[in-house]
Amino acid sequence: MLNKVKISSRQFTILTTLFTIGSAILVVPSGIAALAKQDAWIAALAGLAAGVIIISMHILLAKQHPGKTLVEMLDTLLGKWLGRTVALVFIATLFLCGPSAVLNILSNFLTTQMMPETPIQSLNILFAVIVLMGVYLGIETFSRSAELIFPWIALLYIAFIVLVSFDVKPTNLLPVLENGMRPIWPAALSFVCTAFLPNIILLMIIPSVDNRRNEAGRALLIGGIIGSVVTIVIITITIMVFGPEFTARSMYPTYALARKISIGNFLQRLEAIMATIWFISLYFRMTIYMYAISIALAQIFNLKEYRPLVLPLGMLLVVMSVIVYPNITYQNSWDTRTWIPYTLVIGFILPLLMLCLSGFRNLNKQG
Amino acid sequence: MLGVAGIIAAAGVIILLQVPVLRKKKLKKELWAFWILLLLGVGISISKSILLNIPTPMSWIAIALKPFSDFLIHIGLIK
Numbered sequence: 544m545l546n547k548v549k550i551s552s553r554q555f556t557i558l559t560t561l562f563t564i565g566s567a568i569l570v571v572p573s574g575i576a577a578l579a580k581q582d583a584w585i586a587a588l589a590g591l592a593a594g595v596i597i598i599s600m601h602i603l604l605a606k607q608h609p610g611k612t613l614v615e616m617l618d619t620l621l622g623k624w625l626g627r628t629v630a631l632v633f634i635a636t637l638f639l640c641g642p643s644a645v646l647n648i649l650s651n652f653l654t655t656q657m658m659p660e661t662p663i664q665s666l667n668i669l670f671a672v673i674v675l676m677g678v679y680l681g682i683e684t685f686s687r688s689a690e691l692i693f694p695w696i697a698l699l700y701i702a703f704i705v706l707v708s709f710d711v712k713p714t715n716l717l718p719v720l721e722n723g724m725r726p727i728w729p730a731a732l733s734f735v736c737t738a739f740l741p742n743i744i745l746l747m748i749i750p751s752v753d754n755r756r757n758e759a760g761r762a763l764l765i766g767g768i769i770g771s772v773v774t775i776v777i778i779t780i781t782i783m784v785f786g787p788e789f790t791a792r793s794m795y796p797t798y799a800l801a802r803k804i805s806i807g808n809f810l811q812r813l814e815a816i817m818a819t820i821w822f823i824s825l826y827f828r829m830t831i832y833m834y835a836i837s838i839a840l841a842q843i844f845n846l847k848e849y850r851p852l853v854l855p856l857g858m859l860l861v862v863m864s865v866i867v868y869p870n871i872t873y874q875n876s877w878d879t880r881t882w883i884p885y886t887l888v889i890g891f892i893l894p895l896l897m898l899c900l901s902g903f904r905n906l907n908k909q910g
Numbered sequence: 911m912l913g914v915a916g917i918i919a920a921a922g923v924i925i926l927l928q929v930p931v932l933r934k935k936k937l938k939k940e941l942w943a944f945w946i947l948l949l950l951g952v953g954i955s956i957s958k959s960i961l962l963n964i965p966t967p968m969s970w971i972a973i974a975l976k977p978f979s980d981f982l983i984h985i986g987l988i989k
Contacts, residue, residue, distance in 0.1 A: 578989070636971055639967055639968060639971065640968070725986075728987060729986065729987050729988055732987050732988070733988075844943055845939070846937075846939055846943060847939075847940065848937060851928055851932055851937070851944045852940075852943060852944065852947060854924045854927065854928060854948075855924065855944060855947035855948040855950075855951050856947060858920065858921070858924065858948065858951035858955065859947065859950060859954065862951065862955040862958055863954070863967075865958065866954075866958060866964050866966055866967070867967070867968050868966065868968070869963075869966055873966075877968055877972060879989060880972065880979050880988065881968070881971055881972040881975055881979060883979075883982065883987075883988050884975045884978040884979045884982060884988075885971060885975055887978075888975070888978070
């Protein structure tokens with residue numbers, strides 16, 4: 544049942560783009576501006592360059608094992624028991640750091656900025672229900688809806704950039720490289736860890752992509768690049784409007800940016816546009832996470848169907864999203880101290896080891 | 911108490927939606943996986959609604975990755 548469904552490579556590009564934009568667009572600007580100040584855009588560009596290399600690594604891995612998901616690759620490379628244990632640890636931790644954390648960030652944003660009186664659990668449940676619906680209906684359905692909704696997001700995004708561009712002050716980007724190259728590297732790393740490394744999970748759905756013309760890998764790369772360019776533009780504009788200090792201090796600088804739009808005292812309060820872009824991309828990020836996790840669990844335990852797992856996983860998702868971060872200070876320190884090493888392990892070290900292992904095996908076969 | 915009742919009701923709805931289908935298709939392993947995940951979910955939800963403060967599982971990941979994270983701090987890549 545897992546290999547019957549097919550999505551086109553264009554749909555996969557769109558899914559990758561939305562996945563990359565996902566949590567990056569609203570949270571990244573403040574983190575990266577805190578590290579690199581007005582040079583955040585240089586850091587993000589450096590991150591993009593590193594990201595292209597990382598995605599190429601993922602693509603190479605997918606090319607070496609055509610038609611296999613990440614779990615099946617681990618299975619063939621490490622053997623049944625070790626491979627599945629690694630896969631289970633990977634999936635269990637990803638469930639906490641991925642969808643649960645994203646849902647927590649989302650409901651935090653909603654309760655602090657838009658609906659302060661609504662209890663956090665009810666927002667979580669409402670959002671989780673639509674995510675589960677998407678996962679339950681399957682990848683074909685939510686890819687089609689992504690394809691339908693993507694032009695609207697693009698339109699909203701362009702409208703947003705055009706309206707905000709009345710307020711930019713390019714002098715905020717000066718002086719360039721005030722503190723040399725040193726602060727650039729940590730900022731670039733944090734960008735890569737949010738925008739590119741979690742994309743390893745897309746290897747769980749890459750076998751469902753119609754790969755007759757060898758386009759799946761290219762879709763992964765192009766989607767990642769579009770998503771991160773969108774984010775880089777947002778970072779640059781935020782810093783040009785607010786300057787690095789305010790961007791770093793504010794929790795959701797892009798939301799504050801949308802609030803600032805005022806054309807002739809008439810066109811005002813457009814922050815809902817920003818929030819809509821964010822909700823849609825976060826929705827797809829969470830749906831892809833949950834779909835990949837359910838598929839992975841089904842494959843680890845040799846189940847024929849992934850659907851029975853979806854609703855219980857959803858229940859876990861709702862409760863975990865409240866538990867994962869006890870408070871915002873914990874979240875901030877966890878995001879730098881643990882999220883970065885964690886994504887480095889799953890998105891960089893793990894695929895690198897897998898590539899080395901398969902290279903080693905090929906050598907053995909030849910010799 | 912209302913919270914606990916809500917959790918059990920939600921679990922009941924999930925069971926009603928899934929179990930008859932699984933029984934009909936005779937998917938035994940899937941049924942087991944379903945029950946284990948559901949019990950885990952219900953257990954954690956109920957303890958969350960009664961105890962209020964539950965230690966976050968994120969700290970286990972943090973402990974496991976502490977050496978690596980210390981190394982990255984040492985070479986100046988994270989703060």
